[in-house]
Structure formats: C-alpha cells, structure tokens
Amino acid sequence: MAYEPKQIERKWQAVWAEEGTWEVANPGRPGYEDSKPKSYVLEMLPYPSGEPHVGHLKCYAVGDAIAHFRRRHGFEVIHPMGYDSFGLPAENNAIKTGEPPREATERSIASFRRQFGEWGISIDWSRELATHTPEYYRWTQWIFLRLFEKGLAYRTVAPVQWCPEDATVLANEQVVDGRCERCGTEVVQRSLEQWFFKITDYADRLLADFDRLESWPEHVITMQRNWIGRSEGAEVVFRCEEAGLDFPVFTTRPDTLFGATFFVLAPEHPELERLVAGTEAEGAVRSYVDRVARESASERGAEDRAKTGVPLGRSVVNPVNGEEIPVYVADYVLMEYGTGAIMAVPAHDARDYEFARKFDLPVQRVIEGTDPEAARDPRGLPYAGDGQMTNSGRFDGRGNREAYAEIVSWLEEEGRGEPAVNFRLRDWLVSRQRYWGAPIPVVYCEACGEEGVPAIVPVPDEQLPVELPEIEDYAPQGRSPLAAAEEWVATECPRCGGPARRETDTMDTFVDSSWYFIRYLDPRNSEAAWDRAAADHWLPVDQYIGGVEHAILHLMYARFFTKALADLGALDVQEPFANLFAQGMITRDGAKMSKSRGNTVSPGEYVERYGADTARTYVCFMGPPERGGDWTDEGVEGVNRFLSRLWRLCEEVEAGTEPGGDAAGAEGEARELLAKAHWAVDKATRDFRRGFQFNTVIAAVMELVNDAYRLKDGLFGTQGGEAVLRFATATAASLIFPFAPHLGAEVYERLTGERVWEQPWPEADPELLASDTVTLVVQVNGKLRDRIEAPAEAGKEELLALARGSEKVARHLDGKDVVKEIVVPGKLVNLVVR
Ligand SMILES: [Zn+2]
Numbered sequence: 070m071a072y073e074p075k076q077i078e079r080k081w082q083a084v085w086a087e088e089g090t091w092e093v094a095n096p097g098r099p100g101y102e103d104s105k106p107k108s109y110v111l112e113m114l115p116y117p118s119g120e121p122h123v124g125h126l127k128c129y130a131v132g133d134a135i136a137h138f139r140r141r142h143g144f145e146v147i148h149p150m151g152y153d154s155f156g157l158p159a160e161n162n163a164i165k166t167g168e169p170p171r172e173a174t175e176r177s178i179a180s181f182r183r184q185f186g187e188w189g190i191s192i193d194w195s196r197e198l199a200t201h202t203p204e205y206y207r208w209t210q211w212i213f214l215r216l217f218e219k220g221l222a223y224r225t226v227a228p229v230q231w232c233p234e235d236a237t238v239l240a241n242e243q244v245v246d247g248r249c250e251r252c253g254t255e256v257v258q259r260s261l262e263q264w265f266f267k268i269t270d271y272a273d274r275l276l277a278d279f280d281r282l283e284s285w286p287e288h289v290i291t292m293q294r295n296w297i298g299r300s301e302g303a304e305v306v307f308r309c310e311e312a313g314l315d316f317p318v319f320t321t322r323p324d325t326l327f328g329a330t331f332f333v334l335a336p337e338h339p340e341l342e343r344l345v346a347g348t349e350a351e352g353a354v355r356s357y358v359d360r361v362a363r364e365s366a367s368e369r370g371a372e373d374r375a376k377t378g379v380p381l382g383r384s385v386v387n388p389v390n391g392e393e394i395p396v397y398v399a400d401y402v403l404m405e406y407g408t409g410a411i412m413a414v415p416a417h418d419a420r421d422y423e424f425a426r427k428f429d430l431p432v433q434r435v436i437e438g439t440d441p442e443a444a445r446d447p448r449g450l451p452y453a454g455d456g457q458m459t460n461s462g463r464f465d466g467r468g469n470r471e472a473y474a475e476i477v478s479w480l481e482e483e484g485r486g487e488p489a490v491n492f493r494l495r496d497w498l499v500s501r502q503r504y505w506g507a508p509i510p511v512v513y514c515e516a517c518g519e520e521g522v523p524a525i526v527p528v529p530d531e532q533l534p535v536e537l538p539e540i541e542d543y544a545p546q547g548r549s550p551l552a553a554a555e556e557w558v559a560t561e562c563p564r565c566g567g568p569a570r571r572e573t574d575t576m577d578t579f580v581d582s583s584w585y586f587i588r589y590l591d592p593r594n595s596e597a598a599w600d601r602a603a604a605d606h607w608l609p610v611d612q613y614i615g616g617v618e619h620a621i622l623h624l625m626y627a628r629f630f631t632k633a634l635a636d637l638g639a640l641d642v643q644e645p646f647a648n649l650f651a652q653g654m655i656t657r658d659g660a661k662m663s664k665s666r667g668n669t670v671s672p673g674e675y676v677e678r679y680g681a682d683t684a685r686t687y688v689c690f691m692g693p694p695e696r697g698g699d700w701t702d703e704g705v706e707g708v709n710r711f712l713s714r715l716w717r718l719c720e721e722v723e724a725g726t727e728p729g730g731d732a733a734g735a736e737g738e739a740r741e742l743l744a745k746a747h748w749a750v751d752k753a754t755r756d757f758r759r760g761f762q763f764n765t766v767i768a769a770v771m772e773l774v775n776d777a778y779r780l781k782d783g784l785f786g787t788q789g790g791e792a793v794l795r796f797a798t799a800t801a802a803s804l805i806f807p808f809a810p811h812l813g814a815e816v817y818e819r820l821t822g823e824r825v826w827e828q829p830w831p832e833a834d835p836e837l838l839a840s841d842t843v844t845l846v847v848q849v850n851g852k853l854r855d856r857i858e859a860p861a862e863a864g865k866e867e868l869l870a871l872a873r874g875s876e877k878v879a880r881h882l883d884g885k886d887v888v889k890e891i892v893v894p895g896k897l898v899n900l901v902v903r
C-alpha cells in the first residue's frame with residue numbers, strides 16, 4: 070500500500086481529540102500528575118486574520134516538537150492555544166466591507182482552529198481562549214483598574230505619535246523609522262490627552278532582570294537594552310532670570326559644559342508659551358511651532374537635514390561659568406529625549422555645530438584633541454573625541470574622561486547640578502481611538518470633578534466587563550467610533566449616581582497579549598483572573614517560541630506586566646519567559662514572501678497535497694530553526710519521499726518479520742544497523758538539546774531510514790536481523806514523531822503495539838556507540854562469505870575468532886582443514902581450506 074497521509078492523519082487526530090490526549094489538569098484537580106515535573110511550552114498566540122500562513126506553521130511545528138520531546142522526558146507539559154483577536158486589520162476590513170469585526174475575526178479563528186487540528190499540533194484545547202471575548206477582556210479591564218489604583222495607569226496631555234491613515238495614536242514602539250508599524254504611513258506628532266502605563270517606573274528592573282533569564286537570544290536582549298536606553302550623566306539647571314524660569318537639562322557630557330554657547334528648546338516644550346508670550350518673538354515662534362507640528366518625526370530626526378530654528382530673544386545662565394547664552398527653539402531637539410531642552414556645545418556636537426554656523430553663534434572649544442577620526446572639518450571641529458580640557462576653569466589641563474566624575478560631584482557641591490540617569494524608554498501609550506479593542510473601564514463625571522474638570526471614576530469590579538457595544542459605522546474620525554454610540558456612552562456615575570460619560574477610547578491590543586499566558590493557567594475562572602496556586606505552579610513559561618519581530622513590543626510589555634502584577638501580589642514570578650527561542654523568517658525560492666509578490670506559501674495547500682507530517686517536517690528541516698530557511702517545492706518533495714520511504718519500510722518489516730525477536734547478539738549487517746539506530750538516537754537527542762537543531766535531528770533519522778532500507782533484504786529471514794529491522798524502523802518512527810506525529814504514531818504502533826507518545830524518549834546504548842568499528846571482509850578461498858563489524862583496534866587473533874564465529878563462514882569450513890590464515894587488520898580475513 071502507498072503512503073496515504075490523509076488517512077493516517079485523520080485517524081490519529083480523531084484519537085487525540087476523543088481522548089483529550091494533550092489536556093493536563095491543574096494541581097488538586099482530577100488527572101493531575103504530581104509525580105512529574107512541570108514544563109510550560111508556549112508559542113506566541115496568533116493574530117487571527119484570514120488564514121494561517123507559513124510563519125504560523127513553522128512557529129507551531131517548532132513548539133510542538135519541543136512539547137513532545139519534553140513529554141517523553143517525563144514532564145507534565147502544558148501546551149495551550151488562543152487568539153490575539155482584537156486589533157486593526159479586522160476593523161479596517163469592517164470599514165471597507167461593512168462586515169462587523171467580530172464576524173470576520175470569529176471566522177478566522179474557526180479556520181485557525183481547524184488547521185491546527187489538521188496539522189496535528191498537540192494542543193490542550195480545554196484551555197483555549199480569545200482576547201476579544203467578554204470573558205477574557207473583563208480581566209484585561211480588571212488589570213487596568215489595578216494599575217490605575219497603583220498610579221501605573223494615568224491620563225495626561227502629551228505629545229504623541231499619530232498615524233493619519235489609521236486615525237489613531239501609536240505607542241513609540243509601534244513607530245518604525247518614523248512610520249506606522251502597521252500601515253507604513255509617516256507618523257505626525259500631536260498633543261493629545263491619552264492613557265499611559267508607567268513602564269518607565271520599571272526601567273531599571275527591566276534591565277537588571279535580564280540576569281534572571283535562563284536563556285534568551287543575545288540579540289533580543291540587546292534590542293531591549295537599547296530600547297530602554299539607560300544613560301548616565303548629570304542634570305544641570307539653566308535659569309532664565311527675566312522670566313523667572315528654571316530649565317533642567319540632562320547631559321551625558323558634563324565635561325563639555327563650559328563650551329555651551331547657546332540653548333535650545335523643543336517646539337513642544339511646555340514652557341515655550343510663557344517664555345515668548347507678549348514678546349517681539351511671539352509671532353515668529355508661533356508660526357515656527359505650527360510648521361513643525363506638520364512635520365513627521367522621521368523628517369525631524371534626519372541627520373543631514375538643514376537646521377532651522379527661531380531665536381526667542383531670551384537668555385539663560387550657564388551655571389558653570391555664569392555666562393548668559395541665547396535661547397532658541399529648533400526642531401532638531403525632541404521632547405521625547407531628556408527634558409526637551411539642551412545646552413548646545415557646537416565645538417563638540419555635530420548638530421549643534423551646524424546650527425551655530427547657520428545662525429552665526431560662537432563656537433567655544435573646551436577639549437583639545439588629536440584624534441583625527443573624531444574631527445570633521447579642517448579646523449578640527451566639531452571634535453567628538455577625548456583630550457585635554459581647556460577654557461574650563463579649574464578643570465583646565467585635565468583629561469576629559471578622568472575629570473568626568475569630579476565635574477559631576479563639583480556641580481553637586483556647588484548646587485548647580487546633580488548626577489542623573491536618563492532613559493530612552495517612554496511610558497507606554499495604551500489608548501486607541503478605535504473600536505475593536507477592550508474598552509477602558511472608567512467614566513467621566515462632572516459632578517464628582519472640580520473646577521469644570523470632570524473626575525475620572527473607575528468602573529467598580531462587579532460591573533465588569535464594560536462590554537463593547539455593537540455599532541454601525543467603524544470609520545475613524547479622529548475620535549473613537551465608540552463616541553457615536555450615544556446610549557452606551559451616557560451612563561451613571563458609580564460614585565455619585567449622577568449622569569456620567571464613558572471613556573470611548575479602547576486599549577492597545579498589546580495590553581491583551583501582555584497577560585494571556587497567565588489566563589491559560591485558569592481559563593474558565595469567572596471569579597478571578599486566575600487562581601493564584603495554578604499560576605504559581607505553572608509559571609514561568611519554561612520555553613517561549615515566537616518571531617524576533619516581537620523583541621521590543623510584546624516581549625517587553627509582558628515583562629513589565631509580570632513585574633507589576635507581582636508587585637500587586639498577584640504573581641510569584643518576576644519574569645514571564647525563562648527561555649526564549651526566536652525563530653527565523655522563511656523565504657521562498659530566495660525571495661521574501663509577500664502578498665504583493667504573490668509568492669506566499671499557504672500551508673493549507675501543502676497539507677492537502679502532501680499531508681501535515683510532510684509540511685511540518687519540512688519547515689523544521691529547511692535550516693536551523695533560529696535562522697529561518699528558504700521554502701522550495703523540491704525541498705518539500707524530498708521530505709515527502711523520506712516519509713514515504715519510512716512508510717514502505719514499515720510495511721515490509723511488518724509483513725516480513727515477527728514481533729518479539731531479540732536483537733541482542735546481532736552480527737554483521739544486523740549489528741551495523743543496530744549501531745546505526747543507536748547512533749541516530751544519540752545524535753538526535755544531542756542536537757535537539759543543543760538549541761533545537763531540528764534540521765540535523767531529522768537528517769539523522771533520514772540516515773537511519775536509508776540504512777535500514779539498504780540493508781533490509783539481507784536481514785529478512787536471519788536470526789537477530791529481523792529483530793534489528795523492527796527495532797531500527799520503530800526507532801526511526803519514535804525519533805520522527807515530534808515532527809511527523811501521525812506517521813510516527815502509526816509506524817510505531819504497527820511494529821510495537823504501543824503508543825509512541827506514552828513511551829519514554831529512546832536512549833542510546835553507550836556500548837554500541839563507544840568503540841569505532843570497521844567492516845571486516847571475510848573470505849573462504851578468496852570468495853566473499855560475510856561482512857562483520859569488528860572493533861577497529863582488534864588484533865589478528867580476535868579477528869580470526871570473529872571470522873570463524875560467523876555462521877555464514879562456518880558453513881564453508883565444515884569438515885575441512887584450514888591450511889592458511891591471511892589477515893589484513895582492519896580490512897580482511899581470508900581462510901584457505903582444503
Ligand atoms: Zn497606520
């Protein structure tokens with residue numbers, strides 16, 4: 070019979086579904102196995118939009134292999150699945166087609182669920198969740214309220230990144246090179262009242278706790294470290310006497326303070342108004358600020374851009390030397406970094422230097438350096454290198470690096486500044502002016518407010534969830550589409566009972582995915598977000614698997630949530646993901662896959678044509694999983710041929726051998742195959758553990774199958790040979806099971822009568838691995854009679870004994886005299902008889 074994957078796959082999928090094979094119970098519940106250590110294996114949950122793509126196939130095939138490997142090493146493995154089902158694509162589709170986001174989302178979820186079943190992923194379906202259901206987002210809202218109580222969720226006016234296309238604000242992490250991460254539109258700055266999470270309170274812990282992680286890819290840690298962007302320096306105050314205002318400045322270069330010759334404010338600086346109100350500069354400054362407001366962040370950030378700015382007609386005092394220096398507003402200073410104001414040191418900073426040349430401002434050198442690499446123009450300016458300090462009062466003649474700490478302590482003693490740490494990380498902007506998200510659970514009440522400012526009143530826990538109402542028009546108009554749902558918006562104040570209005574912004578979907586891995590542990594709990602004992606038992610996630618594109622967004626937000634929830638007493642861990650595996654991207658025929666190129670791979674088509682086992686094994690075989698790989702149809706066919714060969718081998722071995730034979734004492738080719746099987750076990754196990762090198766694990770099984778196929782005809786009907794054939798074929802099935810679970814289960818059951826997933830992972834016999842063997846050719850009167858595996862180091866007598874011991878050889882010696890023995894060590898024994 071030919072290999073019919075569909076038949077085999079359906080059969081086993083039905084068994085696993087009926088028996089709930091992959092379901093695990095929580096401690097204290099029936100079915101819980103307390104003798105086993107736990108292992109939480111988790112792939113990032115999919116965003117359900119349309120059909121699963123090949124990246125999904127890879128992520129879940131890799132995660133599933135790990136889950137199976139751990140189960141067969143005696144772990145109680147929890148391996149759940151859910152859907153990150155709020156978000157913009159469903160809403161944008163709704164705007165285009167009028168189809169409610171819920172319908173499109175749920176249709177897509179059904180498709181993902183069906184395909185996960187068809188791929189044979191070993192999911193504990195009893196724990197399935199979707200973040201758009203009220204049963205889930207009730208607890209997202211509950212967490213929001215806990216953060217609000219702790220002051221970790223707050224509302225304020227701030228300059229924010231606005232995507233004109235999506236008509237919503239974005240978190241800084243969602244802006245890539247000045248463009249919207251989602252749609253690629255250039256982002257503009259706006260000043261708006263928004264909700265934030267105070268992730269900056271956790272900046273130091275987010276950095277320090279990299280030490281708590283067991284194994285994360287170094288490049289992911291580096292990306293987070295850079296994003297958090299901790300820098301040490303000093304905060305120095307420049308005072309404007311006329312206006313009576315202090316301007317603190319953060320600098321990483323206090324050694325250049327004496328060279329500050331002017332001062333620059335960001336156009337968004339909150340004190341700008343007060344500085345220019347009623348002055349001659351007011352008009353010019355206003356129009357400049359208005360113009361900047363229409364610029365994109367990427368335009369403003371461009372290095373080579375001509376500098377622009379407007380003098381304010383004011384000056385501030387440089388605290389180190391008492392000099393009055395003029396103040397400008399310029400767009401090259403960003404409000405997001407430091408305090409939104411800088412001391413400009415044109416002699417030692419390229420952008421300040423260009424500005425000084427354009428506006429004809431003095432350039433004061435304070436570091437004499439000789440490093441030619443560090444200078445740009447013939448005058449040696451601006452100079453970015455190290456050297457001797459000059460024009461710096463008491464510090465003249467000192468090396469700038471050496472004097473650094475001394476300058477900071479001098480500033481502190483003199484009350485002119487203090488040591489300071491600055492972070493690039495900003496608070497996480499979480500409100501969105503969109504419909505398809507979890508409503509923010511607060512109301513605004515005029516009566517409870519003061520001086521015409523309505524009070525923010527949290528919705529009491531017992532009134533959660535604040536359910537998303539059904540609406541007709543999803544089109545964004547610069548405010549949340551929810552604002553049009555008048556009946557929903559108008560509500561009662563939980564504090565005073567008077568009329569109040571609901572918050573109409575919804576939460577960033579990254580909020581939903583920042584805690585889903587905890588909800589899996591107790592997904593049907595309607596009394597609490599999770600049972601503390603269940604969370605304590607299963608957390609942290611022992612192995613997390615997902616794409617590297619989440620290095621900053623999801624992976625950092627989830628770390629922040631875990632720490633905040635631990636501080637609230639709701640969790641006992643500080644880090645959610647002990648080990649992280651970041652899978653590489655798959656290309657096709659050498660090119661990046663994209664819908665516009667029309668070269669995407671639909672896993673569904675390949676599963677239909679070749680079966681899930683082929684598709685899964687192929688994505689794990691195409692290259693080291695962390696590096697990705699290139700999808701080719703020839704590659705898929707190659708893997709399909711390998712699985713077909715294993716299938717045919719199983720058919721022949723099952724028909725041609727009897728079960729229950731003993732492989733011990735196998736000789737010759739039987740021993741060769743037995744050793745190969747143990748070699749494959751050893752190689753597969755080591756490569757699995759060595760960073761999931763699945764491509765070489767699978768290659769080892771291929772070698773084993775090839776050898777069994779090559780040697781089988783010589784082994785049928787031989788004593789020991791049949792048992793070895795069965796053993797080798799069953800071992801191949803056992804080792805390929807994590808990748809091709811259906812075929813693995815089928816072959817293994819046929820040859821052993823056992824269920825492979827209930828069997829421990831095979832162990833290699835060190836005796837069969839230890840010594841190097843050679844194949845000894847044994848001749849009688851110059852004719853080949855046998856090949857024997859012999860220890861490489863065996864001497865003449867041992868080789869002769871082995872040769873005489875062979876059954877095939879013995880037949881030709883019967884009743885005859887051996888007159889000569891020719892031995893070529895490591896190669897040949899020839900017995901001359903008469
Ligand atoms: Zn956008």
Ligand SMILES: [Zn+2]
Nearest residue numbers: 514517562565
């Ligand atoms: Zn009220």
